[in-house]
Amino acid sequence: MKTALTVLLAAAALAVPTAAPRPAPAPPPPVARTVSAWLPWWNTDVAYDDALRHADQLHTVSPFWYTAASGTDISGETGAGEQRIIDGLHAKGIKVVPTVTEVPDAASMTALMNDPARRTAHVDALMKVVASRPYDGLDLDYERMTETEDADLREQVRIGYNALTSELCTRLHALAKQCVITVMPRTSTTGHAYDYARLGTVADRLRIMGYNLHDALDKPGPLSSVAWYEEFLTYATATVPRARLEVALPAYGWDWTVGSTARAKHVTSQEAEVLRRRVGAEYVFDTASGTPHFSYTDTDRKRHEVWYQDANGSAAHLAVLARFGVTGSGLWALGFEDTKLWDTLALHGQGGAR
Template identity: 60%
Template sequence: MDQASASRARPRPGLALLLAAATLVGPLIPAAVAVAPPGPGGRTASELADSDAADAKARAAAARRTGSAWLPYWDDVEAAYQDALQHASQLHTVSPFWYEATSAGVKGHDGAGRRRIINGLHRAGIKVVPTVTETLDADAMGDLTHDPQKRGEHVDALLRMVESRTYDGVDLDYEKMAVTGDKAARERVRTGYNALTSDLCARLHARGKECVVTVLARAWGTGEAYDYAHLGKVADRVRIMGYDLHWSGGESGPLSSKGWYEEFLRYATNTIPKHKIEVAFPGYGWDWVKGTVGGAGHVTWKEAEALRKQEGATYRFDAASGTPHFTYRQADEEHEVWYQDAQGVRAQMPLLKKYGVRGTGLWALGFEDPDSWAALRGE
């Protein structure tokens, strides 16, 4: 999963002219000048040293790229794309949220497969690994993954999508199967998903492509539909969603917490090679009507801060969870907003360091507090 990408060399003006002249009049080197004997590939020792230095520089740059991020298709796509380019030095991968798996195959959302975006990210040294979500619940996914023919057809559809563009792999973000059905259905999903990912990852690797899976955190009773140990063996990277501890359909509260991070990181690092783990941070929040359950509205960090300032609400930071929040009144209802910002990322990043995890993720480009990028670097 190293995401290094060498910059593309541009031909220098006049190079073709010089080569033509050399062909006509012979080598442009005076006879009295000593020339170093060529090394491997016909290169001189000096050229080899320069090449080694360039390779070392590229490897060092690649090591600094420890992050990935999702690019949404429904928001300001151009702003999200420019956000990725601006922070290319931190990003090894961008995953456009472009595709959805159904019982009939894989379909693209509006704007999926934009070559200008794919090519621009590649020029910036960023790999493009599109995300595929699924519409099937636990029962339907259990049936699909345990039927060899249906499973094979599903893998074929995913591979066709990968090969439809210059993609570098695929990210499976199959969540519905993990939050529907009863315990028995989710257990069946777990074993079936193991078979699916084994087949898919093997075929992707045979094509030189990457196999990435995005999973719910295994903590406090969630994420049991995912076999972390198996996914850690077959996938190149396992992205853990470090958000939605409290979500739109539940009670109000922080999207994540230090204690929650502690638990899922302890489990993950005991079952998955640490270099394959990424913890994704949120750049958004939820706006609840206080005292109600469910029905919360989604707000990006930018929207949350604009709302807080508009309403004259006091910024509060919950040190126990490591997340900001505020309240305001509207139409005789009191609202409670919990979200994440750079201060919260700085409060939670030490837990990743404690467990030896360097990989980070961001949901999603264009949503976040701009200072979060420095926080993700540990600054």
């Protein structure tokens, strides 16, 4: 009896069609990396750890490592070229594109850049930096050369810089390396030494420093503002393809002593918030600029004003980028920022992986 029942049950099981196996779920799409950031040499370990924690959002890190003291003398800061840093970033899929700044002033740089032989010698020196490590390119952050009120000299800087960057980018591209150029915002009063239209055709990315609207020698005020972003992005998006634009956000602030002509003290966004809490100052958010600030009196009874940036303010400025269709953002600098900023960047990330 038991054997017959077993046969009947087996037959019944064969008669019932089995459900087709469900296909394995598709893997989630990769997280879009929309952010580049500078790594300051004086805060290497903190900045490096910060980069690793947020590797899924970073496509490029630019260690602030090199300085051009002359046409052929390019020196490294403390820790420049540290292989541990390069390898660790590469292991996380992050490109390493070190930054080079310059020491010579406008007149000296004009003489160098507009002399074909000296210009090529300078490019040779820059290419030696690229070849010295497994770098993915170079970020040229030449600012001092633009500090002149002489319109004719500024025009010569513009012409020379166009020639320099064209030569450098051509040679970098021949090695499949990235050519990044960092510039000041182009407004009615600033950034005129940079030929955005030309630079935007030779560079892979044009990084606009979206900060220092008020600098350490100015009167107290916001480091950036919504209206200022709208002004320089109106010009930038009319002259440079949006895919090549990047706007670097500030992650720091200035602590001014009211009534003093002394240089304001630099504070990171984290330091500014710690200071605000320590002195018991009220958090005030300036909605017009999109910037937090506070005031306090020190132990010498001197009045201070601190303007800085945090995730709240960055959200207002990232919204401007979105309105202009700019998907690339940057950060000055790793290890400085409000920790909530990364969530804000993720919410406003509009672009794909670089």
